[in-house]
Amino acid sequence: MSAEAIIRPIRDEDVPACAALAWDAISAQVPVEFLTRDDGAVRTRRNEARMRRFLELDPGGCWTAEVDGRPVATALAMVREGVWGLSLFGVEPGFQAQGIGRRVLDAALAYGDGCRGAIICATLDARALRRYARAGFTLHPTLAGCGIVDRHAAPDRASLRSRETTWDDPALVAAARDLSRHVRGASHAGDLEGFALYEGTPIVLDGEGWAIRDGDGSPTVLAARDSEAARDLLWACLLGGTPGATLHVDWLTGQQPWAVDVVLQAGLPLSADGAVCVRGDLGPMTPYLPSGVYL
Template sequence: MARVRPMTGDDVAPAQEVWDEAFTTMRSSYGLPAAVGAGSAERTRQRIRHLLTTDAGGSWVAEDDDGKVMGLAQALVRDDLWVLSLLGVATRGQDRGTGKALLDAALGYGREVANGLILCSRDPRAARRYVRAGFHLNPSVSAWGTVDRRRLPAAPGVRPGTPDDHDFVAELDRSLRHGAHGPDLDHLLTEGCRLWVLEGRGYALARGAKPVFMAAEDEEAARDLLWACLAQARSDDVVEVSWMTAHQQWAADVALDAGLELHPAGPVMTRDMPVPCLYLPSGAYG
């Protein structure tokens, strides 16, 4: 059994290597394409470092007998929402109870928070683990491909966001997902993501043409915001729209209209909350 302990700053680099190995292996084993826009190893390190700063109590690593990191888990708490951001185990540490031990440690952080969200991989071991931990399974699909720019409609009223919009974004997040993104929004904007706003009706945070997360007051606004994201794609860009359940039919319709293909993805796992219909989550930040 691996030894699970709190993560420290010295663990960031080896944890990133473990995560990249686990994530890449998982996607290739299920015939998924390389993660679109996943970014560099440095971006992954920044993500781990960011959550270690904001949620040290939810950041854990597993060590092997030689003291080398072979697994990590990071959970975050934002208002009344708990999110599992990362859970990865190196190949050499799998099927030894390491993943369960890391999940148990992460679940202990924010134990008093009822609402929970996990964006699960297609690994059946992960899905089983989360269901056993009390999460409800909601099947999802992802869409990817190149955007057919001939099909792009106008997205009237969608404009670049400013810091003055952050209070609106936080209010909408709390109404739909029980928690504002808070420091995660600031971190992602610093990384180069862009905020799009439809006045008083919704917003989308995007990295290039890929929505990172987005929320809206009504379905028409949600569609317009997703189209605004996809409109940023160049003709040869491969774009991905992730975590669409049956509750987000509007997003699947837009993706298909844009020329993207739908593919099975891992489930959206929820605890004590429904899937927000007018929200597309981030795998990293919920």
């Protein structure tokens, strides 16, 4: 019989095991076509770098459950300008449905005590959705688009106003600060360095919005002043990736009809995705495609 689970803060030496178990738990809940195509070494490096960044910036939000001397569950939470977010939550399959995940999540939630708002981007895992609902979150079901962009149906790239830029561009920093405050109630500017770990391409529409695009054209995050700017940014993502690549657009709640329109025009089939879970005082949450990592 295993020993009682010990819930404790993550330590640096836990990072490889915690990052690996979290990936295994999450990837089991995500359709294979939505998973990153990075090779294992790249994925491991990025996941561990992400966790160490959270240990540096949000040590109070980094928790694990230890059984018989090894981590079997993990959670990463962040606080930005009074908004709490859950970046990562996973439980090793053999230790699920034993109350361990609930205890780890409770510790991560406690990091947000006193925050005015909270966000979680959830997979379709029914047990996790139940935990979030019982923790007082409102669950907004989401769709995702996944496929190859029909470039014949897309606008001319030359007609788009959004532009690719660099991570230190003052216009990008200002947009990540001001436009993210506008839509979700908290800046993303302090996490641009974290986004850069994933080696995407930052895109800005000066004074109107910003986004980050993966190599295949998938948007990692997008926030804009209005739906017209958001459409421009999303098209800049979809058309800027590798032609013929399979990409995905996640976290399409009912508040994002502008994004659904673009996805359908691009010819991407829609499927059930999960839920954006919110609690407390946030921004309008639109036009907005949250980051699963930095929300």
